[in-house]
Amino acid sequence: MNKIIQKIEQEQLKKEVTKFNVGDSVRVHTVVKEGEKERIQIFTGIVIGRKGTLLNAAFTVRRISYGEGVERVFPLHSPRISKIEVETAGTARRAKLNYLRSRKGKQAMAVREKASARKN
Secondary structure, three states: OHHHHHHHHHHHOOOOOOOOOOOOEEEEEEEEEEOOEEEEEEEEEEEEEEEOOHHHOEEEEEEEEOOEEEEEEEEOOOOOEEEEEEEEOEEOOOOOOHHHHHOOHHHHHOOEEOHHHOOO
8 A cells, every 4th residue: 555655645746846044045936827818927035844755745925015024834845846946055054944024124134145156
């Protein structure tokens, strides 16, 4: 029974997944259905956490919108996600950046850029 479930999960996995880490600024392109029409909506923010493996993998993206913190959890292998773009690579010393929730203003989005990603 377990082999059957694994085979079904392998078929559901996306072939090409963008590599990104916690602390990176990303743009997540999601497919939104409104009636019969489909459009792509972009959610931009900082990845504050990842969890799960294989088909159960998910990541949380946080941004500040009109002074309010907005978080959204995306399943990594969802067919609703058309693509993920990494805007800037950041370094984080921990797996979850929950401390960003208590910060205000620019400090809420303050994550160090990777040294190799900096522009001189």
